[in-house]
Amino acid sequence: MQWTLEVVQVPVADVDRAKAFYAEQLGFAVDFDVRADEEHRFVQLTPPGSGCSIQLAAGYFDDMVPGSLRGLVLVVPDIRAARAELVERGVDNGGVVVTEDGTSFRPARDGDALDNVGFVHFSDPDGNQWSLQQISSRGPATHDLAATRVLDAPLEEAWKAWTEPEYVMRWWGPTGFTSPLAEMDVREGGTSLVCMRAPAEYGGQDMYNTWTYQEVRAPERLEFVLDFTDADRALLPDEAIPPGVPRAVRHVVTLRPAEGGRTELTVREFGYGTPDARDISRAGLEQCLDKMEALFRRTAD
Template sequence: MAGNGTTFEVRASRQLPVPVADAYAAWTESDQVTRWWGPTGFTCPLAEMDVRPGGVSLIAMRAPAEFGGGDMYNTWSYGLVEPPHRLEYEMRFATSDGTVIRPADAGIPAGVPDAVPHVVTFEAVGDDRSRVTVVESGYTDEQSRDLSQGGLEQCLDKLEKVLRVTA
């Protein structure tokens, strides 16, 4: 456990084979989010996206059979939305109807905050490429940070692969 109020950050970045507007759309449009959200082996059966300041998206992640096959829900509550360059939102665990629950009630280990701040930025890398960078903060121990880092890396790997196929 981190002492003295210390928290840990998760940070990951990928270069994507599409322009910034397409990378932003992959993160904000329901039909696109369902194609890549979740770590390796997980699927995304639901992404009800309401991407606007004050909007709340509801996203489901379905575990593969070897992990029980259950669905886990999150809400993303948006503060700053600057298309196509920046998103700021707080991720919270939720029930299937979007009711926010504590991480422990979702079977998540201690160390994950009730609300996980996210900053997602999109920048051009030439005319037809972009870079997405995700920063999550507020983890209170290194184990939770490391688990979240691994999951985010796998999500971004899937995003890159999906965009490479459609580019």
């Protein structure tokens, strides 16, 4: 059984004013405008390319407060072009913003990845709130992960765990693994090389990764892509990468001051193709962060 959402009611105080906004300013197509009598009327409009329409009504839904609708989303392939069209049409908006945690937004910068996380927010004359969201293509669902720790270190000291070799080598790698090398080049466009060495019972081999940085905002945020390489930074063949793990794993690291001079650390990883691959990676990350916690706990003692 297929269930298709066809119409959403948008509560407005003045149907003519709202119709003019949606049709003339936003460019929605007017499907029909029906007046049953002096008190009852409804107008249906459809966004360009949409399979779902909106209705503006008078006399039918008196319990819906005008301007109370929230969370309506229009999907566009290019958020910057869509925002430019809003400006051209005279629609007030907050500009292009991106979200990193699903709850807060910041202004988009050149070079930001915008798919799924790029938005423009605006309201109709009654205050009903809309968002444009960029989704340029709909690929297969991915599985992401996040882990959080509170470190016994101030923000500037915790930042060193991600930027200075002597710190990175003390926590990189899950339980039982060591890190004999960390060549750090922490700047936007820079690439670090890190190595983890397996314990003897697991073969003792060295495994290399590069971290290539898209954003470096000391001491609060790092965004980088982790690749699988050899000691010379050459990419490993695809078949050498574990099943379900992306060719390049996007990481976002955020640090925030916490009570008592400590630091809240959150690490997010994106793009795993299967729940199993995500869960294995989560387990490894958790063990790395356990080592990082212990590093600062010993320093604090």
